[in-house]
Amino acid sequence: MKWDTLEEEPCSLARTVAVIGDRWTLLILRECFLRVRRFEAFQSSLQITRHLLSERLKKLVRFGILRRVPYSEAPKRYEYILTQKGLDLYPIIMAMVHWGDAHMGDERGRPLLHEHKSCGKLFDPVMVCSECGEVLHAKQVHVHTGPGRKEAAG
Amino acid sequence: MKWDTLEEEPCSLARTVAVIGDRWTLLILRECFLRVRRFEAFQSSLQITRHLLSERLKKLVRFGILRRVPYSEAPKRYEYILTQKGLDLYPIIMAMVHWGDAHMGDERGRPLLHEHKSCGKLFDPVMVCSECGEVLHAKQVHVHTGPGRKEAAG
DNA sequence: CAACTTAGTTCCTTTTTCAGACTGACGCCT
DNA sequence: AGGCGTCAGTCTGAAAAAGGAACTAAGTTG
Numbered sequence: 001m002k003w004d005t006l007e008e009e010p011c012s013l014a015r016t017v018a019v020i021g022d023r024w025t026l027l028i029l030r031e032c033f034l035r036v037r038r039f040e041a042f043q044s045s046l047q048i049t050r051h052l053l054s055e056r057l058k059k060l061v062r063f064g065i066l067r068r069v070p071y072s073e074a075p076k077r078y079e080y081i082l083t084q085k086g087l088d089l090y091p092i093i094m095a096m097v098h099w100g101d102a103h104m105g106d107e108r109g110r111p112l113l114h115e116h117k118s119c120g121k122l123f124d125p126v127m128v129c130s131e132c133g134e135v136l137h138a139k140q141v142h143v144h145t146g147p148g149r150k151e152a153a154g
Numbered sequence: 155m156k157w158d159t160l161e162e163e164p165c166s167l168a169r170t171v172a173v174i175g176d177r178w179t180l181l182i183l184r185e186c187f188l189r190v191r192r193f194e195a196f197q198s199s200l201q202i203t204r205h206l207l208s209e210r211l212k213k214l215v216r217f218g219i220l221r222r223v224p225y226s227e228a229p230k231r232y233e234y235i236l237t238q239k240g241l242d243l244y245p246i247i248m249a250m251v252h253w254g255d256a257h258m259g260d261e262r263g264r265p266l267l268h269e270h271k272s273c274g275k276l277f278d279p280v281m282v283c284s285e286c287g288e289v290l291h292a293k294q295v296h297v298h299t300g301p302g303r304k305e306a307a308g
Numbered sequence: 309c310a311a312c313t314t315a316g317t318t319c320c321t322t323t324t325t326c327a328g329a330c331t332g333a334c335g336c337c338t
Numbered sequence: 339a340g341g342c343g344t345c346a347g348t349c350t351g352a353a354a355a356a357g358g359a360a361c362t363a364a365g366t367t368g
């Protein structure tokens with residue numbers, strides 16, 4: 001398996017992994033959802049090398065997850081804003097945060113708490129079936145080969 | 155930021171990323187959820203180098219996501235089975251698959267279709283609020299500093 | 309006994325990442 | 339006008355990780 005063709009694999013997970021499947025990208029996205037937008041802000045809060053940050057931001061822009069928007073003309077300066085495609089990554093990020101809360105916590109409790117503005121309560125994200133609304137469990141799901149893959153290779 | 159201390163960061167996303175935040179690990183987990191259990195099976199379906207596969211499996215066992223279970227005594231052979239902690243990664247994997255379906259698809263349609271055994275229908279995973287059951291959107295969530303972090307650093 | 313299977317390990321090359329200095333365009337102060 | 343600071347990067351050489359392929363080990367099959 002080659003990393004540069006991963007996004008063409010007949011597997012939606014592989015395609016997603018091709019875009020956001022590395023440590024820095026996921027941490028950069030965390031910052032995006034915490035409303036960080038500028039190069040220096042990402043760099044100082046993540047302590048990522050400037051080189052890698054530059055690379056990763058370019059990649060996220062290339063894939064349409066971030067938009068590079070000028071916020072100053074005089075010295076040309078840009079900030080990075082989540083597109084709708086980027087905002088749609090929210091369930092992934094929240095699922096990861098939730099798993100970390102549940103399984104990687106320490107005695108001090110959660111680092112962050114999430115409040116749902118609609119209902120005003122602190123919540124956990126729950127994944128449900130779009131059809132019946134029940135909570136999803138791996139064992140309750142059966143996988144079928146879809147049209148995007150000729151052969152059933154798993 | 156150092157990778158070997160990432161799991162101690164006061165951030166649940168960083169802790170999760172420390173465990174599953176690389177390409178191979180995510181692809182290995184995909185195979186696990188497709189009921190792949192054995193070294194050779196992972197290796198041949200992923201085309202990962204044996205060295206890396208060995209490393210990643212050890213790491214997943216170390217973090218309690220997989221269990222290494224003997225399935226043959228005579229030549230000692232082991233298979234790798236998801237623990238409950240591992241099964242709990244399902245929402246992350248499904249969220250990634252769903253995003254790939256929605257945003258990285260091609261003209262041929264989805265590679266895989268998922269059927270919910272409980273209701274018998276093909277479904278998409280949806281993330282909802284544990285308290286009110288509404289679909290979650292990034293903009294409807296307010297983040298508070300929790301007890302696991304002294305300072306509000308984002 | 310030779311060939312095959314399974315689950316790794318070892319060795320060497322190539323690619324990525326890291327840490328930090330450097331660039332360039334401007335803005336502000338005196 | 340000169341010097342300092344800010345922002346958004348680029349460049350460079352060293353260190354770490356990944357890739358590729360052969361090798362080991364224990365047992366099974368023909």
